[in-house]
Each structure stands twice: as C-alpha cells, then as structure tokens.
Amino acid sequence: MNADDAADRPPIADGGESSGGPEDELDHENANQDVIAVDSEDTAQGTVNRLDAHTGDGIRHRAFTCLVFDGDGRLLLAQRAPGKRLWDTHWDGTVASHPVEGQTQAEATEQRLEEELGITPDQYDDLRVTDKFEYKRYYPNAGVEWEVCAVLKVTLTDVSLDPDEEEIAGLLWVDYEHLHEHPKWYRQLRLCPWFEIAMRRDFSE
Secondary structure, three states: EHHHHHHHOOOOOOOOOOOOOOHHHHHHHHOOOOOOOEEEOEEEEEEEEEEOOOOOOOEEEEEEEEEEEOOOOOEEEEEEOOOOOOOHHHHHHOOEEEOOOOOOOOHHHHHHHHHHHOOOOOHHOOEEEEEEEEEEEEEEOOOEEEEEEEEEEEEOOOOOOOOOOOOOEEEEEEHHHHHHHHHHHHHHOOEEEHHHHHHHOOOOO
C-alpha cells in the first residue's frame, strides 16, 4: 500500500458538517451503522459510527471498491444515486462500500454487487483483490472519506443487471484502456475520487 495516496492531491474543500443540520444528521441511516476503524496498515482498531467516520476530520476506516468488467474488457461505470450523502450523482467504477465487523472485503463486495446491481455469484468466478491504498478527500460542506480501500475486480460471464434505483442512478459501459489512458476526457462525468485513484494505480490487464 502506498500511503502517499492519502495526500498526493489537495482536498476538494474544507470539511464541515452536513448542510442538512444536526437533526438531519442524527436521522440519516448512516447514524445507525458502524464501520471498521483501521490504522495505516489496515489493521482493525475496533468499530466506529459510520456517520462519525465521515464527518468533521473523519476517522480512518476500511472500505472497498470493485471494478466490474465484461468479457470484452469494458468497465461498468455506475452513477451514485442522488440520495447518497457524499458524492451523490458522481460516477463510480463500479460499486464501493464498507465491510462490517467479521466480514472480508470480498464477502462485502459479493453482497453489494447483488444488492446494488442484482449481480449474483453465478455470473462470475474470478472475484479477487488486486490493490489497496489509503486516501483522504473532503466533500464540500458535507463530510469526508478517509479510507484504506481495497480494490477488487470481477469479470461477468453474464451481464444481466437489475440495479437498485435507491443506490444506482445510471449505468455506462466504457472501454477501460481508453478510460485509463485518457481519464480527463471522462471527468465531465464527475468521477468518484477513490475510483480515480484506483484507476490510475492500475497497470495490469
């Protein structure tokens, strides 16, 4: 893991409280969930409230992002739903979330692929962890991501999808080599920061 990724770009903006106010914060679904706090080497340090981990200066925690490919090497980009608290309507490649206590990143990825996109394990057989990095990014007036993020990849043998509209606003298959070589051509889509880091670190396949 290259810890330099935590500071190699300036924050998007200064951190702060959600624009919804304290009462809205307490009512947010994230206030009822925990994430796994970790050190810079991804060693678990117990659990912390998910909302606390994403507000103020944040708390470093464990996360994952999964890049979903088809047999032709295209990557599936998924637009985060407008109801997402952070990076709403930004484009991710493809799902990202947090494992819960006692769950591996691969197990959490398998769960989120099915919950968000309707992708079941019989549609792939090569889910694997390919990378891990630490980063920290602020989202204007709403919060922060400070994560040790595992990168997983999977290639679908069946590209049937059943997206959850509460999670996914849009889907787009793109040529991965073209995206990797020319990321700035795609930034009008507003790419999620963790995806841009994962993509530019990836020189395999």
